[in-house]
Amino acid sequence: MSRFVDRVVLHATAGAGGNGCASVHREKFKPLGGPDGGNGGRGGSVVLVVDPGVHTLLDYHHRPRAVAKSGTQGQGAFKQGANAPDLELRVPDGTVVLDRRGEVVADLVGPGTRYVAAEGGRGGLGNAALASAARKAPGFALLGEPGDEVELTLELRSLADVGLVGFPSAGKSSLVAAMSAARPKIADYPFTTLVPQLGVVSAGDDTFTVADVPGLIPGAAEGRGLGLEFLRHIERCSVLVHVVDCATFETERDPVSDIEALEAELAHYAEALGTSALGERIDQRPRLVALNKVDVPDAADLVDIVRDEIAERFGWPVFAISTASRAGLRELGFAMAERVAAARAARPEAEPSRIVLRPRAVDDSGFTIGADPQIEGGFVVRGERPERWIRQTSFDNDEAVGYLADRLARLGVEEALAKAGALPGCPVTIGDVTFDWEPSTPAGIAALLTGRGTDVRLENHERVGAAERKRARGARREHLSDAELAAGARYSSDHEIEE
Incomplete structure (x- = not known):
C-alpha cells in the first residue's frame, strides 16, 4: 500500500x-x-x-x-x-x-x-x-x-462537502465506513487514522462526500500532534460535524468540554487562516453534533443528559447515533445533505476564465535606474526588457555588444543615466553584467558599415581585424626580394598540398 x-x-x-x-x-x-x-x-x-x-x-x-x-x-x-x-x-x-x-x-x-x-x-x-x-x-x-x-x-487539501472532527477514537472512521463504501482502518486505540479518508454518501437524491479527518487534540492549531497537518484538510469542507465519544473512559472529559476544546482550536486556526475560498471562516460554517456510541447503556444515559444542554448552548442540531447498530445514521445523513445543498446553492457559480489584458502605462519606460549599493558611484538598471537583452547577448561578439548598445539607447537607458548623474566610465550594472558606461549617439550609429562580428565603438577589443592582418602581411613582404617571395609562395602551396 x-x-x-x-x-x-x-x-x-x-x-x-x-x-x-x-x-x-x-x-x-x-x-x-x-x-x-x-x-x-x-x-x-x-x-x-x-x-x-x-x-x-x-x-x-x-x-x-x-x-x-x-x-x-x-x-x-x-x-x-x-x-x-x-x-x-x-x-x-x-x-x-x-x-x-x-x-x-x-x-x-x-x-x-x-x-x-x-x-x-x-x-x-x-x-x-x-x-x-x-x-x-x-x-x-x-x-x-x-x-x-x-x-x-x-x-x-481534501475536497469534501462534510468534515468529521473529533478527538481520537471518537468513531469518525466507523461513521464513514457505516455511511459509505469507504473502508478506513478501524481499531481500538487512538490515532488509528493518520491520513484523511473520503467516502461518498447518498441521502435520498443527494450525494455528497464526507472526509474523516484524523483526530484532533488541544493545541492542534499550534502544531501539537500533527494538528496543522490535519486541520488543513477541513478548509474546503462546507459543513462540519462534531463526532463526540459518549462512552469514553476518561473521567475528566465530557461531550460539552470536548466540543468547546475543538471549537477553540478551530477558532485559533481560523484566525491565522482568515477567509477561505468558500467565502467564510472555518469557525463560521454550519455545524452538526453527532453523539456517538449510544449502543452502550452508559453512553445512552449521558446523551439524554447533555442533548438539551448542547442544543441550547451552541444552537446546533444534535443527533444520537451508533455506528455499531446504525441507529440515527439515516437522520444524520439527511441533515448533512440539507446543509450541503444550502451551501452549494449559496456558493457563486464558477465563471469561465477570462483573458486579462494589462497594457503598460503611457509614462512607463519599462526600467528604473538607481544607485548601486555595492559599488560607489555606480548605477543599477532594473527592468524586464534590459535584463532580458543582457541574457540574450553574447559578449564574445563585438557586433552583438554594439547591437545591445543600440537597443538600450533606443529604449532611453542612456538618456536616463545621463539625467541620473552618470559620468562616462562609471560602472553600470544590468542583470548579472557590470560594465563601464560610455555614452554614444542614440540612433543611427548602427548604420556604420564594419566587418562582420565587429563594431567601431568597441575600440578596446582583442580580436585582430582583416584590415590589420592585411597591413601586417604587407609590411612583412616589403623587405623580401622577388626570389624570396617566389620561394615563399612555393612553400605555401606545397604546405597546403601536404595538409
Whole structure:
C-alpha cells in the first residue's frame, strides 16, 4: 500500500531556449546569398495538471526535482530549432501551490486545471531575423533565454462537502465506513487514522462526500500532534460535524468540554487562516453534533443528559447515533445533505476564465535606474526588457555588444543615466553584467558599415581585424626580394598540398 503524502517541496526548472544561428548563405553563382540563420527553439515549461486518478503527492516526495528539456539551436538555411515539449506533472484535485514566502499562488481545483509553475525560456533570434536596412548581414545571433527556476510547496487539501472532527477514537472512521463504501482502518486505540479518508454518501437524491479527518487534540492549531497537518484538510469542507465519544473512559472529559476544546482550536486556526475560498471562516460554517456510541447503556444515559444542554448552548442540531447498530445514521445523513445543498446553492457559480489584458502605462519606460549599493558611484538598471537583452547577448561578439548598445539607447537607458548623474566610465550594472558606461549617439550609429562580428565603438577589443592582418602581411613582404617571395609562395602551396 502506497503512503499518503499531502505536502512536498518541488524544485522546478524549465528548459532554456535554443541559441539563434549566425549563418550566411553560400552557394555557387550566388555571391550575395544573405543571412540565413534560423531562430532557436523554445524551452519546455513545467506545468502542474490536475488528474482525478492521482490521490497523493508521493511521487514528488521521492523525486522532488523536475527539469524540462531545452529547445534546440537554430541552423543555417533558415532552419528553426525545435521547441521542447512541456513537462506535465500530475497532481491531485485540491492541490494548493505556495511560493517560498508561503503565499498561495495557485489553487488547483477541477480536473484538467493547469498551472505553469516554471516558464520555459524563449529561443534566440537568428541573424536572418536580425537583418535590417542598416545591418544587412549581421555577424551575430541572440542567445536563448534560460528557463525559470522556482521552489514551490505543494499542499493537498481534501475536497469534501462534510468534515468529521473529533478527538481520537471518537468513531469518525466507523461513521464513514457505516455511511459509505469507504473502508478506513478501524481499531481500538487512538490515532488509528493518520491520513484523511473520503467516502461518498447518498441521502435520498443527494450525494455528497464526507472526509474523516484524523483526530484532533488541544493545541492542534499550534502544531501539537500533527494538528496543522490535519486541520488543513477541513478548509474546503462546507459543513462540519462534531463526532463526540459518549462512552469514553476518561473521567475528566465530557461531550460539552470536548466540543468547546475543538471549537477553540478551530477558532485559533481560523484566525491565522482568515477567509477561505468558500467565502467564510472555518469557525463560521454550519455545524452538526453527532453523539456517538449510544449502543452502550452508559453512553445512552449521558446523551439524554447533555442533548438539551448542547442544543441550547451552541444552537446546533444534535443527533444520537451508533455506528455499531446504525441507529440515527439515516437522520444524520439527511441533515448533512440539507446543509450541503444550502451551501452549494449559496456558493457563486464558477465563471469561465477570462483573458486579462494589462497594457503598460503611457509614462512607463519599462526600467528604473538607481544607485548601486555595492559599488560607489555606480548605477543599477532594473527592468524586464534590459535584463532580458543582457541574457540574450553574447559578449564574445563585438557586433552583438554594439547591437545591445543600440537597443538600450533606443529604449532611453542612456538618456536616463545621463539625467541620473552618470559620468562616462562609471560602472553600470544590468542583470548579472557590470560594465563601464560610455555614452554614444542614440540612433543611427548602427548604420556604420564594419566587418562582420565587429563594431567601431568597441575600440578596446582583442580580436585582430582583416584590415590589420592585411597591413601586417604587407609590411612583412616589403623587405623580401622577388626570389624570396617566389620561394615563399612555393612553400605555401606545397604546405597546403601536404595538409
